[in-house]
Amino acid sequence: MRIVIAGAGSIGCFCGGLLAAGGHEVTLLGRAPLLDGIERRGLTVTDFSGLMLTVASERLILTIDPGCLSGADLVIVSVKTSATADMASAIATHAPVSAPVLSWQNGLENARLLRTRLPGRDIRAGMVPFNVVPMDEATWHRASSGDIVIAAGPGGLGAALSVPGLPVSESLRIEAVQWGKLVINLNNALNALSGLTLVEQLSDRGWRRLMADQMAEALGVLRAAGIPVAATTPLPAWVSPHILRLPDALFARIAARMLTVDPSARSSMAYDLDAGRATEIASLQGEIIRLGGAHGVATPICSRVAALIDSATASGTTAPRLSVAQIAPPD
Template sequence: MKNSATKSPRIVVAGAGAIGCYVGGLLAHGGMQVSFLGRARILDTLRSHGLRLSDYSGMDVSVPPDALDLHEAPAILADADLILVCVKSAATAEMADQIAAYAKPDAIIVSLQNGMGHADTLRAALPSHDIRPAMVPFNVVPKELGQFHRASSGDIVIGAGPAGIDQLMSVAGLDVSQSDEIEAVQWGKFLLNLNNAPNALSGLTLHEQLLNRPWRRLMADQMAEALHVLRAHNCTVRPTTPVPVALVPHILRLPTPLFRRVAAKMLTIDPEARTSMAHDLMAGRITEIDALQGRIIAMGREKSVKTPLCEAMLLAVKQAEQTGAKPHSPESLRS
């Protein structure tokens, strides 16, 4: 990582969506040199209104339009010392090709993406680069006029390595640490991300869903199904919450009054928060269901482990992508 007393590293956010705008915006607000690579649909709004970044605890900061470096062409990657890959799962290979075409060989690349395996996709196209997988525990809600709202708690973890990337990325409102067990940490977040689909199909906010015992029981059963698959593959899982992973399904199944007391930290979310998949369906966009439930289904088949709930979620989301989102019940998804 190039860093001198006179010039800070240039960071390029490759994928100016919700996570990219939120993380990149806080880095820019913290005084870092940040460029945003994205689509005109989002960048035009930022050109007009700037970036406003808020969170569930009351933080509310802004980056004015004239302080934002916005690009639709991938040539900006040539200036990057650090590239934060924030594109959707299906766009990872395309972004890897763009990085290979433009980026400097010593640019460090961090994948701030949902799901597993994105770092492997990047390494396959970029064998000479320092590639770091990461885990982003919180969800970010896009709002109107360039506002991005962090709706849940947690700190980013990236794969361990040289260059002090965690210290570089830690600014006001954003804490980043490193782990030499990043894959296990990612699996812990992956299990929680499996609720993206049930939440998107429920029509409820995350808070409403978590206070609804039938939905929690469905979440618990799906998580238990996925844990069975991961154990069959001998995957190590590190929890992203203080609760051991194996206990989470049991906690979710508790009666609601007891669940409220035991899982207080799980309820530290904005009352209006929904998962990114819910926002994708509402906007008519293709989701990341293949990288979540789809991966568990494929891994289950490899070990002859049945995954009926994940299959039901995938089918329902695929239908919603084609015909529009309609609220489901836990019972309809089980059947």
């Protein structure tokens, strides 16, 4: 397929590299500084399992021109939430109506916005469970595990997109899957505030308890709203807070079978803070806060975390390295 990655950032470059290596014709639509590095050095993808693959720049189409969408058989949107509306406009102007559009973005609002802005098209939400971090100007590293899930639909897209290193499955319950991912992704902000790696954070029972309390708060909101949640780990979603609260030794044994995380990995929000970029806090904690307000359920932890992230973003500081006691709201 001729695939346009609409928003060549960390997720887009990593997935685009594997899709190109798997035989698809891949166009990376992105910013000039990022594309220039790939033009000079090719695109390299690595991961925690030892993957190391370089795709020569000649095997990719690199462009800042949204006109490239005119030749797409499939569009994968991987921009940040704040850029989704502009990308939808570009797709409406240039992409064939017959080309499915996949949202490989955090939160649930992006696919909704794409459906609103692109009526009559095959718009499908997706869930990307893994974390990708930039290693240099042309290398992207997958630092955690999991397989991509997209909404079920015609055309066998999941099977067509599945290439070595990048399995893609389809689900009839994609919103439940997305809510399950959102509940897990609430830790992005905690990790950014901590200044720790994910492994360091998960190794500390105090941090895990705060993670569990925030997760339980979110699950309570979703239960009140009557929203189903599909787990993105082998255990049911409601079990995860209990697992996080276990003593260190027991947690380590169980978690080792559930999730692989690179020792140096941090959340994408931590990298956003360090780089002075806007975060996606409104699409994560913000979703729970809004839903809690609509159903009369208090969200003190999510509200506190969102306020701290907004403060750090406004001040232009890097990860503030707060303690659990500094983040947890007073009783």
